[in-house]
Amino acid sequence: MYSLLFILTDSISRFILPEAHVESKGSFSAVSSLTEKVDDAFMLILIISLVLLALVTFFMIFFVIRYRQKKNPAPSEVRESLLLEITWTVIPTILVFIMFYVGWANFLTLREVPEDAMPVKVKARMWSWQFEYENGRKSDVLRVPAGQPVKLLITSSDVLHSLFIPAFKLKEDAVPGMETTLWFYSDRQGEYDIYCAEYCGAGHSAMNSKVVVMSGDEFSLWHSRGKEKKGEPAPPPAVTELLDENGCLDCHSLDGTTVAGPTFKGIFGRSTVVVTDGKEHEIVLNEEYIKRSILAPGADIVKGYPEIMPSYEGELSGEQIEDIIEYLKGLR
Numbered sequence: 507m508y509s510l511l512f513i514l515t516d517s518i519s520r521f522i523l524p525e526a527h528v529e530s531k532g533s534f535s536a537v538s539s540l541t542e543k544v545d546d547a548f549m550l551i552l553i554i555s556l557v558l559l560a561l562v563t564f565f566m567i568f569f570v571i572r573y574r575q576k577k578n579p580a581p582s583e584v585r586e587s588l589l590l591e592i593t594w595t596v597i598p599t600i601l602v603f604i605m606f607y608v609g610w611a612n613f614l615t616l617r618e619v620p621e622d623a624m625p626v627k628v629k630a631r632m633w634s635w636q637f638e639y640e641n642g643r644k645s646d647v648l649r650v651p652a653g654q655p656v657k658l659l660i661t662s663s664d665v666l667h668s669l670f671i672p673a674f675k676l677k678e679d680a681v682p683g684m685e686t687t688l689w690f691y692s693d694r695q696g697e698y699d700i701y702c703a704e705y706c707g708a709g710h711s712a713m714n715s716k717v718v719v720m721s722g723d724e725f726s727l728w729h730s731r732g733k734e735k736k737g738e739p740a741p742p743p744a745v746t747e748l749l750d751e752n753g754c755l756d757c758h759s760l761d762g763t764t765v766a767g768p769t770f771k772g773i774f775g776r777s778t779v780v781v782t783d784g785k786e787h788e789i790v791l792n793e794e795y796i797k798r799s800i801l802a803p804g805a806d807i808v809k810g811y812p813e814i815m816p817s818y819e820g821e822l823s824g825e826q827i828e829d830i831i832e833y834l835k836g837l838r
């Protein structure tokens with residue numbers, strides 16, 4: 507019965523959702539390792555629900571007409587039908603177990619991470635994603651090679667977030683102080699949206715990123731760029747890349763537009779009203795201020811902005827902070 511239903515749901519899902527079953531190299535392949543499984547589970551549950559809805563509706567109308575008062579003025583009472591009771595207990599139980607089995611099997615697939623999976627640390631923070639590779643390469647976009655299983659080690663540095671990749675049918679919470687995992691592989695090169703699926707404050711709706719599935723060669727080229735070559739120290743990443751990798755540019759623009767925080771354009775040397783311990787006063791945004799605002803962002807908040815920036819203590823080296831200050835000095 508299960509295989510019969512499966513064939514039925516599979517062909518209907520291919521008919522209704524053709525984009526989830528893209529044909530490649532003569533066989534059907536889905537966007538990610540889990541896409542097809544989740545779609546099939548969804549379709550199976552949908553079909554079972556539709557069949558039950560049709561049956562219940564049919565019998566309801568049938569009984570209303572057949573046992574209407576005009577034809578049956580004296581109501582009769584039916585007592586005890588063992589056959590009926592067994593039927594309406596056994597059939598729904600079997601259906602519930604089929605649906606449970608499909609969900610459980612997919613859940614197990616999701617928990618069994620292949621040994622050769624490439625680990626990527628995912629850090630969520632208000633309001634950006636950071637992806638860190640084993641060689642120290644960081645990115646605000648999740649780049650992965652096609653066909654290679656990827657294991658995501660997810661955490662959050664402030665509040666609850668949730669990593670959601672709709673095209674891959676994957677979602678997992680990012681919890682502060684805890685590591686959650688997900689794994690997937692995708693055979694299809696392209697870009698897929700990443701959203702935050704846990705309401706996390708004013709910038710939640712802007713907490714987006716992308717999974718970029720690249721060819722193996724393209725990926726290794728990108729991946730090894732930050733790596734030290736024999737004997738040589740790694741070249742310092744351009745400051746804009748540093749700002750991008752650390753999520754600074756998600757809240758601070760370079761062109762004067764206001765995002766969640768003040769723009770970086772012309773920030774150096776500007777005199778601004780800040781709030782310190784609830785008291786407003788005017789200061790000049792100098793080297794000392796910028797350094798303090800990176801390491802202890804809550805100390806002096808620029809008036810009119812929320813106190814939401816995380817501290818970068820231990821995340822940026824002294825040298826990197828110097829580089830950023832030098833860069834901001836030139837950004838007039």
Ligand SMILES: [Cu+2]
Binds near residue numbers: 668703
């Ligand atoms: Cu979030």
